[in-house]
Amino acid sequence: MNDDYLWDKSGEPDPEIQELENILAPLRYQPTPLELPDDVVVRRKWNYFPLLAIAATVLIALLAAGVWLRVRTENPTQPQQAKSIPSVPSVPGVPGVDKETPAPEVVQNVESPKKVVRKRSYVKKRESKEAIAAKEQVMLALRLASEKLKLAQKQIKTPHKIG
Numbered sequence: 444m445n446d447d448y449l450w451d452k453s454g455e456p457d458p459e460i461q462e463l464e465n466i467l468a469p470l471r472y473q474p475t476p477l478e479l480p481d482d483v484v485v486r487r488k489w490n491y492f493p494l495l496a497i498a499a500t501v502l503i504a505l506l507a508a509g510v511w512l513r514v515r516t517e518n519p520t521q522p523q524q525a526k527s528i529p530s531v532p533s534v535p536g537v538p539g540v541d542k543e544t545p546a547p548e549v550v551q552n553v554e555s556p557k558k559v560v561r562k563r564s565y566v567k568k569r570e571s572k573e574a575i576a577a578k579e580q581v582m583l584a585l586r587l588a589s590e591k592l593k594l595a596q597k598q599i600k601t602p603h604k605i606g
Contacts (some may be wrong), residue, residue, distance in 0.1 A: 448460065
């Protein structure tokens with residue numbers, strides 16, 4: 444028996460194989476085109492899902508942009524104060540920094556230029572002390588973050604032994 448004939452019809456056919464082919468020939472696949480009756484109308488069904496998905500995406504993007512713009516144009520929020528302020532050296536005459544020094548009087552008479560100047564300098568001193576305290580907090584946080592980063596880098600570089 445020649446195996447090549449079974450796969451690609453090359454070589455000499457075996458008589459038994461030819462007899463089987465002749466018996467099964469009526470059952471062989473014969474492709475025919477699809478024929479529809481005349482009364483059947485073929486309509487295309489449009490799939491609107493991709494168009495709806497695009498429209499919904501654009502709508503959501505527009506809504507998000509509108510909300511973002513509204514939030515950006517509203518009154519700015521009140522600045523948050525630090526929960527714990529590191530120790531600041533005491534300054535005489537500034538309330539809250541030195542507990543022993545009484546707070547200066549609130550200016551009632553605006554016509555007196557000396558009191559107005561004093562009030563402005565008091566506000567500037569207080570703001571500068573708060574700025575210094577905030578700066579010290581940021582520097583401390585940066586130092587801590589730097590040390591932790593160095594520690595993590597050192598742990599990554601050293602090989603770990605298993606077992």
